[in-house]
Amino acid sequence: MTNDVEKPLYLEQYEALLRRLPERHPKYARASADYQKYAAGFQGEENLTYTLAMLNLHKEAFIRRGLRLKSVSNDYYFQIDLLIVTPCFLYIGEVKNYSGELLFEPHYGQVTQIKGETTATFPCPLQQGRRQARQLTTWLEQHGIKQLPVHSHVLLANPRTRISAEKQITDLYHAALLPEILDSLCLNHTKRVLTKKQIVGLEKLFAKENVEGTYSLLEKYDLRPQEILQSITCPSCSSRLLKRRRGGWDCTACGSKKQLLHVEALRDLALLYTDFHPLGMYRILLGHISVNTARKLLDPYVTVKGNRRSREYKVVLEKFQ
Structure with missing residues (x-):
């Protein structure tokens, strides 16, 4: 079982771009703002390390972080921030590091962030997490693993973030509650669906099929090579x-x-x-x-x-x- 998370390659690409691109360049401010957004997300995943160390998991369970898989049927990739594989079920954690107050409106597919006098609206991560669960289920079936319970939750890594919603959302909570949530899932899922051999094989399969994402930042920001x-x-x-x-x-x-x-x-x-x-x-x-x-x-x-x-x-x- 591993709790470590490595810095994604795309963050290193952004850091290289900001080192090479002059601050006075008209694209610098946009690239810097994007980098800060992605870096905050990565910081949220790093903050999970302590919480994951507190988990009381089955001795055969394993954890994968920053998993990026390619669909067998097409060229589409999907990414999972946190995946916990146990003999009885799989757990997906969609990790967010938002700050301020978050107003969740899943019926509209949106979440509104309130920070002081400013507000911003984003796609609701609850739908994203559920979509990942469906994609992973399909991916596993395509690799011969069927009828495996998959749970998907949204984890807020910033403990100071305030959650607001019209009614309780059971698959949304602060990351600090993860140990208790997983304990509850373990109590509700006592039937073993993966053998020890299957778990070992699945861990090797994820390691083999994981593809780290790379991005052409020059193309994204319409930069000529000579500019950097x-x-x-x-x-x-x-x-x-x-x-x-x-x-x-x-x-x-x-x-x-x-x-x-x-x-x-x-x-x-x-x-x-x-x-x-x-x-x-x-x-x-x-x-x-x-x-x-x-x-x-x-x-x-x-x-x-x-x-x-x-x-x-x-x-x-x-x-x-």
Whole structure:
């Protein structure tokens, strides 16, 4: 059983974009606001770690977080924030980290967030959770696992959030109540439907079929590569006056010395723009360094295509592990 949740790749992509995109750029504010929204959601999932450690689950149960599965019948992906598999039932938690006061109106398919003098309306996560339960049930049936009870609830990770609704919503509550809710479900589901072998197989299947989502942020924000592929900057003073000397980088503006600035810049490039480029583009990115130095710095992190005259390079994210 694991309670850990890793930072999603799309958050790393946003962080790379905000490092590379100048703050004065007209798209920066929108990208930054989107990043803050997604980061808040991830923070909510992180806040669950302590609560999940308090669960009294069957010894064969396991937990998967941030699960993204592809439908067998089409190219559609669906994502589950929290999945708990027990011998008797499956539990889906749709995790939200909203703050302020939330007015749930499931009959309208909406939730209104009230924070001070401002309000905002979002799609109701209750319907989203139920849709995930149906999708997971179908996915399991397509993999030969049928008649497995699936429960879907919405968990509010922020303990200071106030819930408002016309009447009680039984599948909506603060995440701190999760241990008691699962205890109740265990009492109501005593018939075993998964064997130990099936549980082990299902855990391996989820690990195999999980596909982490990636996004083209340049396409989303209609950015040209040259708008973000700028030369490396000094982390101490933000100057671009960097020189490659004796295996490191010297800032001629503030005098600081760094070793791996090119690695950070190349990894940002791998996160943002997975395409082939001529060597000249990388030379510009790395401060107009020489051809031989560029090839030496790129070699551990790229794949190459073309002959010597038309050779192009693509930075591969996996090579930074």
